[in-house]
Amino acid sequence: MPLLKVEKLTHYFGGLMALSDFRLSIARGELVGLIGPNGAGKTTVFNLITGVHLPAEGNILFEGGEIAGLAPNRITALGIARTFQNIRLFRDLTVLDNVRTAFYAQAGYGAAEGLFRFGRFKREEERIAGKALDLLGAFGLREWADEQARNLPYGLQRRLEIARALATGPRLLLLDEPAAGMNPNEILKLMEFIRWIRKEFSLTILLIEHQMPLVMGLCERIVVLDFGATIAEGTPGEIQIHPRVLEAYLGGEAAP
Amino acid sequence: MGKAGRGAILQRLRDLAASRHAAHVCLAAGFVLSFAIPRFGLLDRYVQLILMYVGINIILAASLNLVNGYMGEFSVGHAGFMAVGAYTASMLTIAVFPSGASEWLFPLAVAGGGAVAAVVGLVVAIPSFRTRGDYLAIVTLAFNMIVKSVLENIDAVGGPRGVLGIQRLTTLPWIFFWSVAAIWVIRNFVYSNQGRGILSIREDEIAGELMGVDTRRVKLLAFVVSAFFAGVAGGLFAHLLQFINPRMFDILKSTDVLIMVYLGGIGSLAGSILGATIYTVLLELLRPLEIWRMVLMPLMLVLLMIFRPRGIMGMREFRWFVPAREWAAAVARRRGERAADAPAEG
Amino acid sequence: MYLIQQLLNALQLGSIYALIALGYTMVYGILTMINFAHGDLFMVGAFFCFLAGVSLGLPFVPTMLLSMAGTAMLGVTIERLAYKPLRNAPRVSPIITALGVGLFLENFTLALSPYPKHITPLLDIRVWTVGGVSVSSLQILIIALSVVLMLLLDLYVRRTMVGMAMRAISWDRTTASLMGVPVDGIISVTFAIGAGLGGAAGVMYGLAYPVIDPYMGIMVGWKAFISAVVGGIGSIYGAMLGGFLLGGVEVLVAAYFPSTYRDFVAFSLLLVLLVWKPYGILGKPRPQKV
Numbered sequence: 001m002p003l004l005k006v007e008k009l010t011h012y013f014g015g016l017m018a019l020s021d022f023r024l025s026i027a028r029g030e031l032v033g034l035i036g037p038n039g040a041g042k043t044t045v046f047n048l049i050t051g052v053h054l055p056a057e058g059n060i061l062f063e064g065g066e067i068a069g070l071a072p073n074r075i076t077a078l079g080i081a082r083t084f085q086n087i088r089l090f091r092d093l094t095v096l097d098n099v100r101t102a103f104y105a106q107a108g109y110g111a112a113e114g115l116f117r118f119g120r121f122k123r124e125e126e127r128i129a130g131k132a133l134d135l136l137g138a139f140g141l142r143e144w145a146d147e148q149a150r151n152l153p154y155g156l157q158r159r160l161e162i163a164r165a166l167a168t169g170p171r172l173l174l175l176d177e178p179a180a181g182m183n184p185n186e187i188l189k190l191m192e193f194i195r196w197i198r199k200e201f202s203l204t205i206l207l208i209e210h211q212m213p214l215v216m217g218l219c220e221r222i223v224v225l226d227f228g229a230t231i232a233e234g235t236p237g238e239i240q241i242h243p244r245v246l247e248a249y250l251g252g253e254a255a256p
Numbered sequence: 257m258g259k260a261g262r263g264a265i266l267q268r269l270r271d272l273a274a275s276r277h278a279a280h281v282c283l284a285a286g287f288v289l290s291f292a293i294p295r296f297g298l299l300d301r302y303v304q305l306i307l308m309y310v311g312i313n314i315i316l317a318a319s320l321n322l323v324n325g326y327m328g329e330f331s332v333g334h335a336g337f338m339a340v341g342a343y344t345a346s347m348l349t350i351a352v353f354p355s356g357a358s359e360w361l362f363p364l365a366v367a368g369g370g371a372v373a374a375v376v377g378l379v380v381a382i383p384s385f386r387t388r389g390d391y392l393a394i395v396t397l398a399f400n401m402i403v404k405s406v407l408e409n410i411d412a413v414g415g416p417r418g419v420l421g422i423q424r425l426t427t428l429p430w431i432f433f434w435s436v437a438a439i440w441v442i443r444n445f446v447y448s449n450q451g452r453g454i455l456s457i458r459e460d461e462i463a464g465e466l467m468g469v470d471t472r473r474v475k476l477l478a479f480v481v482s483a484f485f486a487g488v489a490g491g492l493f494a495h496l497l498q499f500i501n502p503r504m505f506d507i508l509k510s511t512d513v514l515i516m517v518y519l520g521g522i523g524s525l526a527g528s529i530l531g532a533t534i535y536t537v538l539l540e541l542l543r544p545l546e547i548w549r550m551v552l553m554p555l556m557l558v559l560l561m562i563f564r565p566r567g568i569m570g571m572r573e574f575r576w577f578v579p580a581r582e583w584a585a586a587v588a589r590r591r592g593e594r595a596a597d598a599p600a601e602g
Numbered sequence: 603m604y605l606i607q608q609l610l611n612a613l614q615l616g617s618i619y620a621l622i623a624l625g626y627t628m629v630y631g632i633l634t635m636i637n638f639a640h641g642d643l644f645m646v647g648a649f650f651c652f653l654a655g656v657s658l659g660l661p662f663v664p665t666m667l668l669s670m671a672g673t674a675m676l677g678v679t680i681e682r683l684a685y686k687p688l689r690n691a692p693r694v695s696p697i698i699t700a701l702g703v704g705l706f707l708e709n710f711t712l713a714l715s716p717y718p719k720h721i722t723p724l725l726d727i728r729v730w731t732v733g734g735v736s737v738s739s740l741q742i743l744i745i746a747l748s749v750v751l752m753l754l755l756d757l758y759v760r761r762t763m764v765g766m767a768m769r770a771i772s773w774d775r776t777t778a779s780l781m782g783v784p785v786d787g788i789i790s791v792t793f794a795i796g797a798g799l800g801g802a803a804g805v806m807y808g809l810a811y812p813v814i815d816p817y818m819g820i821m822v823g824w825k826a827f828i829s830a831v832v833g834g835i836g837s838i839y840g841a842m843l844g845g846f847l848l849g850g851v852e853v854l855v856a857a858y859f860p861s862t863y864r865d866f867v868a869f870s871l872l873l874v875l876l877v878w879k880p881y882g883i884l885g886k887p888r889p890q891k892v
Contacts, residue, residue, distance in 0.1 A: 114448030
């Protein structure tokens with residue numbers, strides 16, 4: 001059974017069709033890329049999968065269960081996490097708190113215990129702080145733990161966003177343009193990084209990216225979107241010479 | 257990490273323990289004072305009265321800060337919750353409790369007022385799921401007006417004339433108790449899992465939801481706790497002033513609380529305490545100016561906003577309110593960093 | 603017949619709310635700021651009307667023009683002194699400042715004029731009775747003048763360079779200024795127009811309900827704010843619609859229910875409306891890109 005199966009996904013924004021009959025199937029452990037010109041509908045796919053919008057038509061099956069229509073935090077609890085095209089950290093909170101917030105659903109105590117400080121509060125808070133610090137440590141962010149997220153350099157902010165997403169304990173990770181604004185050197189490091197977290201955290205990854213070196217070098221399979229519809233699907237080698245793909249990207253000059 | 261490094265850390269932790277102790281000592285001293293002052297007339301009765309109003313306003317400001325400051329919403333109807341608490345508590349001591357026992361049952365009346373206000377808070381929270389910002393302001397504003405209108409139309413609670421002859425049950429110890437309770441509970445809330453949920457709503461609600469925060473639940477909780485304490489303040493207020501009418505709890509009162517919160521600094525409990533104290537005391541000090549008091553006061557507020565838009569405390573918090581563990585851990589991390597950075601000392 | 607009478611009253615009150623609501627919506631549209639002092643500008647307009655029309659004895663037209671001009675200048679001054687420094691501050695700071703400015707205006711006026719003022723009629727009012735309904739020339743004047751002002755405003759915003767600049771600033775202030783739009787000047791013009799309309803409303807209110815007091819702007823201000831939001835804040839037609847809607851609801855509720863229920867029913871209806879249309883009737887949520 002595929003981990004994620006999307007069928008007939010269609011969505012409109014006002015009168016504009018953002019996605020038309022989109023389908024996607026991802027098996028456990030795969031690393032799949034989603035590419036396409038700007039405005040093709042890639043982030044819309046992410047938004048629909050994670051529950052930000054309700055799709056006009058279609059099914060989204062995660063581990064066999066329908067998730068279209070569920071609240072975003074329910075979907076996250078089921079095991080899907082994401083990062084954002086424009087970084088959406090909690091800027092005025094500390095780095096540590098950004099990650100701790102993502103442990104919300106896993107805190108083992110309720111409102112009363114929090115308000116009056118009894119029961120499992122202390123133990124759970126220590127557990128969460130420990131796990132959050134461990135996660136930050138694994139990402140090389142531990143020394144920034146008490147810094148405000150807004151003060152982090154750009155590259156570290158992107159890393160923090162991924163760390164925060166991983167705090168929710170996902171099985172499927174959606175990365176939205178993780179390499180935006182990076183130079184070729186940084187991209188190579190990012191590719192290593194993504195390979196590492198995939199192994200370390202047993203993840204299935206779907207990523208949106210414009211930087212071709214990363215997509216071609218990293219992804220096992222690539223899906224190409226244009227004007228809301230899938231125009232090609234295959235291995236990097238197949239996609240690179242696919243005529244419709246070349247046509248979509250500036251009429252033929254889409255050399256990576 | 258060598259002896260010097262370890263010694264420095266120990267010293268710091270000692271400092272911390274000292275400050276923790278200082279906090280507890282202050283609390284105990286305050287508790288004793290709250291009994292001693294009225295009993296032995298240590299302060300003028302007028303000053304005692306002002307202190308009690310300060311306490312009530314601290315509870316109002318802290319509870320509104322929870323929703324407006326920490327959660328980043330814009331609720332402008334806080335006086336509505338206060339009214340519900342005031343009327344409920346008054347009805348309890350006047351009509352429900354046996355008259356001899358009201359002094360002992362007073363905390364129950366106040367808590368009862370808070371509880372009913374909390375239930376109402378539940379209702380007001382629901383529109384907050386779909387609307388934000390200016391639209392939520394309308395909802396809370398309408399709520400405030402509706403409460404006032406409803407109370408004006410219920411003859412059983414005196415209609416527009418209101419309730420008279422309420423017993424003077426509010427005392428300095430009770431004010432102290434409820435203020436401390438409010439600050440303690442709200443501070444606990446903010447530094448807990450649910451508190452992080454609230455902050456995520458202020459920072460970026462969608463991102464928060466996508467990180468697993470149950471924003472509905474958290475919003476409900478915030479409104480309920482906020483309304484509860486506003487109701488408590490209302491009950492204390494009613495039993496201090498000894499009469500209440502709907503006009504006291506209209507938009508002007510809500511505006512007062514808004515000013516206290518933003519004056520002191522949103523997202524800071526110390527700020528709420530400061531804002532409430534300064535606002536109340538200043539208004540009293542300026543009383544000789546009569547009508548010009550209310551001309552000068554807003555002028556100073558405007559000037560303050562221009563020069564310190566985030567309020568007096570900004571979003572900084574007073575050390576005693578940050579949980580000891582958090583503070584110590586952060587301090588230790590910083591010490592650890594510095595010690596690691598200076599291997600020569602090792 | 604009674605209904606038609608009440609509808610006329612509703613239109614009169616609604617026109618006044620609409621004019622004030624326009625001021626709110628214009629400032630909100632351009633600065634995303636709720637100018638809570640706006641209701642008090644309306645009150646100042648009514649007092650200017652008193653000064654010009656009663657103290658100085660001027661006829662209607664100069665009174666109206668002077669009041670509008672005076673309120674407009676006051677609005678611009680307030681913007682320059684109190685709001686401009688906070689343009690880049692957190693969103694709530696200008697709101698609190700506005701509350702402060704409003705309180706200042708109310709109490710300053712109260713200090714100068716401790717007793718309510720009565721506005722003697724500036725116009726000869728004729729009342730016609732048409733089939734059981736009495737129509738006064740004042741009512742017609744108020745409604746007609748309001749509609750004319752609103753149409754002029756709409757034309758101004760849609761057809762002139764200034765209007766276009768206003769719309770540009772409301773969408774993206776930084777880019778507009780980079781494109782050479784004199785942002786400060788346009789914002790001042792916006793405030794001037796909004797305040798001027800509020801002042802006009804003050805004059806009309808003073809003529810229609812001749813006793814004025816310094817706190818009259820509070821309730822009216824909040825109600826006009828609600829009108830603007832219900833209609834869809836940022837939308838000129840929304841403000842007009844909201845104003846007439848609220849005026850209508852208020853008058854009709856007072857006509858058929860005991861007067862103490864008026865506010866309660868009116869606000870409850872508005873709440874229901876907002877629950878049904880969370881962004882106001884003509885409002886559009888500013889799309890948030892995720």
